[in-house]
Amino acid sequence: MKIVIINSGSSSIKYQIIDMPINEVLCSGMIDRIGLENSNLTYKTKTNDIAETLAISNHKVGLQKIVNLLLDEKVGVIKSTSDIEAIGHRVVHGGSSFSNTVIINEEVKSKIKELFQLAPLHNPANYExxxxxxxxxxxxxxVAVFDTAFHQTIPEKAYKYAIPNSLLTEKKIRVYGFHGTSHKYVAKKAIEFLEKSSKIITIHLGNGCSITAIKEGKSVDHSLGFSPMNGLIMGTRSGDVDQSVIFYMVNTLGYTLDEVNTLFQKQSGMLGLTGFSDMREIEEHAKNGNSECQLALEMNAYRIKKFIGSYVAVLNGLDAIVFTAGIGENSANMRKLVCADMEYFGIVLDDAKNEQKSKEIMEINIADAITKILVVPTNEEIEIANQVYELLA
Known part of the structure; x- marks a missing residue:
């Protein structure tokens, strides 16, 4: 069964064609910086490796470009669209409607649209x-695979907000959690690497960021909540903010609610702190002495440390922390900032190992460290393909 996996992020599209159930990747690639003049496109097969820089204005343009490559006479891997038996779509927010993978019909699409306001950077792109x-x-x-599904094991004491009970029972306002396919995949790989079912903290750092406490392979707490907006500092999202700031901005500063929402979703985070949302640019400017970028990196790492500390308490111990996703896998500097002064938890980084590059799992702690520090490349596409195949087979 040939399955196309489409993983549309807020500013990116990752894609693969996977032959199931043998998990053979026939082609893979991604587009990032969507909406900018210098968007990057990659397309890789066993015999071709293409990289382009071009303007891609939106997700629809990007997806059409990808399909043109898949069907191309010289570099394509399919002769007709009918060669594809299933499309697996990553959908960020399933709300209370979806706790499992589902075949998409008009009702499912309608539900996904209803959740646009809860994940305005993602669900519209997923729907597109x-x-x-x-x-x-x-x-x-x-087929839709929902980011929220992995976090259905979070206990009520962790997913329930301290607000009137009716808002949970009638309006379904609660912690849902996100990046579930990524956290599930890397946790499974880390447990295989450690050769035991462990107490793990997985740290997904990309344009969107989240952290999960995982015990015996199950999510028990998570930094993102009702929508993918709170918790860690992200590319354009603020992460945790005192909610009274919203009322102050509206009632005293004259902002409309739409303006506040746009500010916290699209103008905050690393972008609001530095003027840049791409970590590569921020780290380069910080290296060249930009104090705003330096402080933003320190703030980012500090927020992650706070969550690690609280999740060690939740887990009553820690066997490993796992860095994953674009920043987590590629930024040795961010990993170093997060792991600094964490000896109390047994987290001690080996600087030389941290600077290495690998497409496989890396262990980057010192040899006798109590807690393992792992870099595990995420593969949400493989995880989605497995779930799609299981559903259809």
Missing amino acids: GIVVAEEIFPTAKQ
Whole structure:
């Protein structure tokens, strides 16, 4: 079964064609910096490795570009769209409607649209991917895999907010959690590496960021909540902020609610602190003496440390921390900032190991460290393909 995996992020599209159940990747690639003049596109097969820099204005344009490559006579890996039996879509927010992987129909699409306001940077992009895929692959089964599903094991004492009970029972306001396919995948890989079912903290650092406490392979607490907006500092999202700031901005400073929402979702985080949302640029400017970028990196790491401390308490111990996603896998500097002065928890980084590059799992702690520090490349696409295949098979 050939499955196309479409993982539309807030400013990126990752994609793969995977032959299941043998997990053979026929092609892979991504587009990042969507909406900028210098968007990057990569496309890789066994015999071709293409990289382009071009302007990609939105997700629809990006998806069409990807399909053109898949069907190209010289570099394509399929002859017809009918070669594809299923499309697996990563969908960020499933709300209370979806706790499992589902085949997409009009009702499912309607529910995904209803959740736009809870994940305005993601669900619209996910929905766009579904609509375009339906047009381009009319014979394929369209399947949604929800980021929120992995976190259904979070206990009530952790997912319930201290607000009137009716808001949970009637309006379903609670912690849902996100990046579930990534946290699930890297936790599984880390447990295999450690050769035991462990107490693990997985740290997903990309344009969106989150951290999860995992015990016996199950999510028991998580930094993102009702929407993918709180918790850690992100590319354009603020993370945790005192909620009274919102009322002050509206009632005293004259902001509208839409303006506040836009500010916290799209103008805050690292962008608001530095003027840049891309970590590569921020680290380069920090290295060259930009004090705002230096402080923003320290703030980012400090917030992660606070969550690690609280999750060690929740887990009553710690066997490993896991760095993953674009920043977690590639930024030795951010890993160093997070692990500094964490000896109390047994977290001691080996600087030389930390500077290494690998596409496989890396152990970057000192040899006799009590707590393992792992870098585990995430593969949400493989995890999505497995779930799609299990559902359809």
